[in-house]
Amino acid sequence: MAELSPLAPSSFPIMPVINGLSFGTAATAMKYQGRDDLMLMLADEGSVFAGCFTTSKTASAPVHLSRHGIASGAARAVITNAGNANAFTGMRGEQAIMAYRDIFASALNIAPEGLLIASTGVIGEVLEADFILKMKDKILNQLGHSSWKEAAEAIRTTDTFAKGATTKVSVSGQTVTINGIAKGSGMIAPDMATMLAYIGTDAAISQNCLQTLLARASDKSFNAITVDSDTSTSDSVYLVATGHADITQITDPDSSEAAAFFDGLIAVMTDLAQQIVRDGEGAQKFVTIHVTGAKDAAEAKKIGLAVGNSPLVKTAIAGEDANWGRIVMAVGKSGAEADRDKLQIKIGGYLVAENGAAVEAFDERPIALHMQGPEVDIGIDIGLGSGTATIWTCDLTHGYITINGDYRS
Amino acid sequence: MAELSPLAPSSFPIMPVINGLSFGTAATAMKYQGRDDLMLMLADEGSVFAGCFTTSKTASAPVHLSRHGIASGAARAVITNAGNANAFTGMRGEQAIMAYRDIFASALNIAPEGLLIASTGVIGEVLEADFILKMKDKILNQLGHSSWKEAAEAIRTTDTFAKGATTKVSVSGQTVTINGIAKGSGMIAPDMATMLAYIGTDAAISQNCLQTLLARASDKSFNAITVDSDTSTSDSVYLVATGHADITQITDPDSSEAAAFFDGLIAVMTDLAQQIVRDGEGAQKFVTIHVTGAKDAAEAKKIGLAVGNSPLVKTAIAGEDANWGRIVMAVGKSGAEADRDKLQIKIGGYLVAENGAAVEAFDERPIALHMQGPEVDIGIDIGLGSGTATIWTCDLTHGYITINGDYRS
Numbered sequence: 001m002a003e004l005s006p007l008a009p010s011s012f013p014i015m016p017v018i019n020g021l022s023f024g025t026a027a028t029a030m031k032y033q034g035r036d037d038l039m040l041m042l043a044d045e046g047s048v049f050a051g052c053f054t055t056s057k058t059a060s061a062p063v064h065l066s067r068h069g070i071a072s073g074a075a076r077a078v079i080t081n082a083g084n085a086n087a088f089t090g091m092r093g094e095q096a097i098m099a100y101r102d103i104f105a106s107a108l109n110i111a112p113e114g115l116l117i118a119s120t121g122v123i124g125e126v127l128e129a130d131f132i133l134k135m136k137d138k139i140l141n142q143l144g145h146s147s148w149k150e151a152a153e154a155i156r157t158t159d160t161f162a163k164g165a166t167t168k169v170s171v172s173g174q175t176v177t178i179n180g181i182a183k184g185s186g187m188i189a190p191d192m193a194t195m196l197a198y199i200g201t202d203a204a205i206s207q208n209c210l211q212t213l214l215a216r217a218s219d220k221s222f223n224a225i226t227v228d229s230d231t232s233t234s235d236s237v238y239l240v241a242t243g244h245a246d247i248t249q250i251t252d253p254d255s256s257e258a259a260a261f262f263d264g265l266i267a268v269m270t271d272l273a274q275q276i277v278r279d280g281e282g283a284q285k286f287v288t289i290h291v292t293g294a295k296d297a298a299e300a301k302k303i304g305l306a307v308g309n310s311p312l313v314k315t316a317i318a319g320e321d322a323n324w325g326r327i328v329m330a331v332g333k334s335g336a337e338a339d340r341d342k343l344q345i346k347i348g349g350y351l352v353a354e355n356g357a358a359v360e361a362f363d364e365r366p367i368a369l370h371m372q373g374p375e376v377d378i379g380i381d382i383g384l385g386s387g388t389a390t391i392w393t394c395d396l397t398h399g400y401i402t403i404n405g406d407y408r409s
Numbered sequence: 410m411a412e413l414s415p416l417a418p419s420s421f422p423i424m425p426v427i428n429g430l431s432f433g434t435a436a437t438a439m440k441y442q443g444r445d446d447l448m449l450m451l452a453d454e455g456s457v458f459a460g461c462f463t464t465s466k467t468a469s470a471p472v473h474l475s476r477h478g479i480a481s482g483a484a485r486a487v488i489t490n491a492g493n494a495n496a497f498t499g500m501r502g503e504q505a506i507m508a509y510r511d512i513f514a515s516a517l518n519i520a521p522e523g524l525l526i527a528s529t530g531v532i533g534e535v536l537e538a539d540f541i542l543k544m545k546d547k548i549l550n551q552l553g554h555s556s557w558k559e560a561a562e563a564i565r566t567t568d569t570f571a572k573g574a575t576t577k578v579s580v581s582g583q584t585v586t587i588n589g590i591a592k593g594s595g596m597i598a599p600d601m602a603t604m605l606a607y608i609g610t611d612a613a614i615s616q617n618c619l620q621t622l623l624a625r626a627s628d629k630s631f632n633a634i635t636v637d638s639d640t641s642t643s644d645s646v647y648l649v650a651t652g653h654a655d656i657t658q659i660t661d662p663d664s665s666e667a668a669a670f671f672d673g674l675i676a677v678m679t680d681l682a683q684q685i686v687r688d689g690e691g692a693q694k695f696v697t698i699h700v701t702g703a704k705d706a707a708e709a710k711k712i713g714l715a716v717g718n719s720p721l722v723k724t725a726i727a728g729e730d731a732n733w734g735r736i737v738m739a740v741g742k743s744g745a746e747a748d749r750d751k752l753q754i755k756i757g758g759y760l761v762a763e764n765g766a767a768v769e770a771f772d773e774r775p776i777a778l779h780m781q782g783p784e785v786d787i788g789i790d791i792g793l794g795s796g797t798a799t800i801w802t803c804d805l806t807h808g809y810i811t812i813n814g815d816y817r818s
Binding site: 324 | 433463464465467468470496497498499500502531532533534535537625642674681720721724728733735737738740741742743744745746747748749750752762763765766767804806807809810811812813815
């Protein structure tokens with residue numbers, strides 16, 4: 001069992017109930033022994049689902065089915081297993097899903113395409129449906145009795161801690177609750193795939209509006225983190241709105257009601273995304289890269305990701321070296337517009353380079369102290385426009401190589 | 410001093426003289442002690458230069474000046490120093506170059522812009538021109554007396570071995586010689602920047618034609634290797650044709666004479682590029698990724714580079730694990746067109762996956778043996794078109810982290 005990440009939060013948050021949303025968990029023993037590894041999330045009739053999925057061209061069968069299920073408008077539940085991603089398993093992988101999906105959907109009294117599928121774990125091994133099928137009665141009896149925390153525990157693979165976040169926002173004078181859980185510790189761990197997230201709210205929101213808000217929030221949260229630049233074949237984010245809160249249904253993503261909800265949504269999703277980085281394989285430092293002055297927001301993000309994915313920047317941070325030369329190099333290779341002589345770089349808030357060169361005779365001591373801490377802040381001003389972006393990543397350490405390269409020995 | 414890479418070639422090749430091209434080397438003691446670190450390459454009047462440079466938006470002052478020098482048509486010589494890249498040094502860096510360029514050009518009796526500049530080493534420290542200036546008489550006296558091998562030794566930074574390659578080809582019945590030397594061991598080593606290459610030939614070729622052939626050959630050699638996906642601010646490849654061979658000047662890059670010359674050029678450049686990968690920081694395995702069946706050549710290269718840059722693929726190779734699931738993941742994230750169910754993956758020539766799933770019951774033993782060797786071959790057929798590409802890379806090991814992250818301790 002992996003040691004708890006040194007960057008883990010102190011505890012799992014206390015999560016309020018979301019009316020209209022229930023969980024059940026069970027232990028299949030498919031791969032893990034002595035722990036739950038199957039999680040069912042069911043939403044009341046009238047709930048609305050949105051989803052964002054991996055951009056991988058080799059996405060897994062569960063991703064294809066979930067995309068279809070959300071598009072159908074019939075989505076009511078998600079069943080998730082940990083230990084086998086059922087990815088790149090061809091026709092047999094899809095047959096395995098068909099062997100349990102319709103039976104569970106029927107037992108839940110929902111349409112077959114209304115049961116979404118998520119699987120995380122080994123790639124390339126066909127899932128044995130029997131492990132899931134034999135837990136049907138148990139997990140159905142458990143529905144409504146499992147907590148958000150138990151659901152978060154059941155979906156873990158190489159995660160060293162369960163991830164949850166919660167917030168309340170006021171929409172039209174009424175309180176709306178937003179909860180979320182997630183798993184993920186590298187973009188792909190040793191044979192363990194996937195970032196998965198489940199967000200639930202009692203807000204009343206139309207499906208189109210919910211999907212728009214989820215896509216916008218994903219762009220600034222789960223799509224703004226990077227552990228190792230690798231993209232899983234199974235990444236999925238689900239957002240369900242049960243509509244139990246006493247508000248008029250939000251239908252316009254640009255309304256003030258949507259903006260109020262979005263504030264809470266982005267807070268929960270950013271919290272979860274940052275927890276995934278804090279659980280990055282071998283991570284010893286949590287790194288925030290704040291890019292300003294780029295030509296536009298897309299260019300700012302491109303620069304932030306180039307810096308956050310650079311092995312040379314990430315190893316320098318592991319070595320506690322304020323190596324701004326490597327940051328300049330990464331800005332240069334990003335492909336975004338940049339002018340060497342307009343760049344300004346700060347580390348821990350201290351200016352280290354501007355106007356195309358190092359700041360003359362700066363005091364290295366406070367910067368060295370900052371680099372020795374567990375949280376490293378890099379500020380990059382491009383000096384060309386008003387585009388900004390924030391990216392979160394972690395350092396690249398011997399621990400990453402050990403987890404991903406030495407696991408056979 | 411770093412240990413010799415386990416993937417190093419057995420010896421430096423015997424390099425014939427290229428008529429019309431001479432070298433001088435000297436020791437400035439700017440950074441390294443007890444070794445030459447300054448190299449001057451001079452070509453006879455009538456010689457023609459071509460160059461390919463980093464695509465970095467934060468390219469160094471030497472790169473800007475060399476680009477300009479080649480475009481001017483006046484290029485006759487390159488002066489190179491190892492130990493300080495003079496990159497991201499702003500106005501003071503350019504002033505440092507101006508303090509020695511014109512003096513050397515005048516002593517060589519060539520136009521100032523005819524002296525190209527290359528610098529490799531620490532980023533962000535202003536070069537002290539005095540170190541170079543004081544060696545003027547010594548290096549001019551040495552001109553014509555230094556060998557290709559001595560020139561290759563003088564430009565080393567973190568390289569664990571000097572890199573050279575040579576070949577002869579027949580053009581219109583006459584023998585043409587092509588020699589090359591290079592340095593580079595990571596895209597950027599700890600504070601040591603840069604891949605540099607110098608290729609010389611006695612062929613007679615017009616400048617436009619030479620530039621076209623160099624760009625085509627770079628695309629399939631130096632631009633087809635990756636150690637850590639990072640791009641230096643100083644990468645430069647110089648190609649000089651002295652015209653001393655007894656052939657009619659080649660002016661059409663699509664002529665049969667140009668094709669004959671190109672065969673030799675690509676052989677020398679591929680050899681040098683592969684030596685840089687073999688000297689990759691911490692490299693224990695040399696990896697060839699051969700992509701076929703992509704939509705076109707550009708898509709094939711995109712896929713090959715995504716696989717070659719994937720930390721998860723590279724750590725799996727370090728761990729001697731035939732982890733084809735990670736290869737599928739990297740193909741999927743490349744952005745190139747791919748169909749999960751048409752992919753075919755071979756490792757060491759053995760088929761491991763096809764039609765969207767693992768080959769059933771394949772014999773793992775010969776594949777495990779292949780993974781244990783120092784040369785790993787990955788074959789990826791996309792099954793969509795006729796685009797092919799070959800990419801060379803190395804594994805990602807604890808040695809890379811030590812070199813790039815632990816150097817302060």
